Amino acid sequence: MIQVGIRLHDVNTTVGKELQTLEERAKTAHERGFKCVHLALSKNGYPNDPCALNEGLGFHVKRVFEENKLDIAVLGCYLNLLHPDPIERRRIKEKYYANLRLARIMGAGMVGTETGCPNAEYRYTLQNLSQDTLDDFIRSLEDVVVSAEAIGSTIAIEPVTKHCVFDASRALEVIKTLRSPNLRIIFDPVNLLSIDNYEKRDYVLADAMDKLHDYIAMVHIKDFTVENGDLKACAAGEGLMNYEEILKFLKAKKPWVQATLENTNDNNSVRSRELIERIYSEV
Numbered sequence: 001m002i003q004v005g006i007r008l009h010d011v012n013t014t015v016g017k018e019l020q021t022l023e024e025r026a027k028t029a030h031e032r033g034f035k036c037v038h039l040a041l042s043k044n045g046y047p048n049d050p051c052a053l054n055e056g057l058g059f060h061v062k063r064v065f066e067e068n069k070l071d072i073a074v075l076g077c078y079l080n081l082l083h084p085d086p087i088e089r090r091r092i093k094e095k096y097y098a099n100l101r102l103a104r105i106m107g108a109g110m111v112g113t114e115t116g117c118p119n120a121e122y123r124y125t126l127q128n129l130s131q132d133t134l135d136d137f138i139r140s141l142e143d144v145v146v147s148a149e150a151i152g153s154t155i156a157i158e159p160v161t162k163h164c165v166f167d168a169s170r171a172l173e174v175i176k177t178l179r180s181p182n183l184r185i186i187f188d189p190v191n192l193l194s195i196d197n198y199e200k201r202d203y204v205l206a207d208a209m210d211k212l213h214d215y216i217a218m219v220h221i222k223d224f225t226v227e228n229g230d231l232k233a234c235a236a237g238e239g240l241m242n243y244e245e246i247l248k249f250l251k252a253k254k255p256w257v258q259a260t261l262e263n264t265n266d267n268n269s270v271r272s273r274e275l276i277e278r279i280y281s282e283v
Helices: 020-029 055-067 086-105 133-151 170-179 198-212 245-255 269-283
Strands: 004-009 036-039 071-076 111-113 153-159 181-186 218-219 225-228 230-234 258-261
Touching: 004 071, 004 269, 020 036, 020 055, 036 218, 055 071, 055 086, 055 245, 071 086, 071 258, 086 111, 086 133, 133 153, 133 181, 170 181, 170 198, 181 198, 198 245, 245 269, 258 269
Parallel strands: 004 036, 004 258, 036 071, 071 111, 111 153, 153 181, 181 218, 218 258
Antiparallel strands: 225 230
16 A cells, blocks of 8 residues: 655645644644655744754654654755855754654654755756765765664655756665665655656656665655746646556555655645555556
C-alpha cells in the first residue's frame, strides 16, 4: 500500500488571509484523507533556528500529529550546504544538527535536503557540474551525516537538475562515498527532469529507479508543464507526467512507502491524492 501525504504548508492556503497554524493544518490534512506530511516548520508558524528547536517543541509537534493520525514523513531543512562563506556554512550545518535532533523526538522519518549550489544566492551555475563542487558538497554533507549517526536520525538528499547533485549517478556517488545507513534518498521524479531531458523522461526515471532503488526512503509527487522554454511544476494530474511505471516500481519494491504531494492547493489536493491511489491500485 502507498501512504499518500502532503506538504503541510499547502493545506488551508485559501482559508482567510492569516497564516493557518500547524495545528489547524494538521486537522485539515487528516480530514482530507492524507496519511503523512512533509513538514517545514518555518512555513507553519514556528521558527527554524537552533535556539528555538528545543525538546518541548518536538514533543508538542509529535502530539499534534499523533492526535490527527498523521506521520511526519520528512522534516524539511532545505538549506545550501555549499554556501561559499565558511561562517554561514557552519551556521547552516548547526541548523541541520538541530533539525536532526528534533526529528528524532518528533518521530519524523528523516530530515530532507536538496544539495545546493556554490554561491550565496543558491542559484544555478555551471560550477554545479564540476567534480570539485560535488566533492565539496560531500565533505560538507559528511558532517551532517556524522551528526545523524550520533543522534540516531536519517538525513535524506533530494537530487535536483539545477543543483550539484543533478542526476541519479551523482546521487549514487554521494551514497557510495559516505557509506552511511543514515544517509538516504528522497525520490522526486520531476526534479530529475529539465527542458533538455523531459522528452526522454521514461528513460531518465527508469535509470534513477534502477540506480537508487536500495536507497529511496520516500517520494515526492508532482507534475509539470512546459512554459516559456522551461518546466513549471504543478499538481499531480495537471501536467505531462505518466505515473504508472513509478507507482509500479513503488508497489513492487517499497511496501507502505510514504509519498507526499507537492504544488497542490485546497482545490486540487484531494483530486491528486485520489488519482495516485487509483493508479497505484491498478498497476
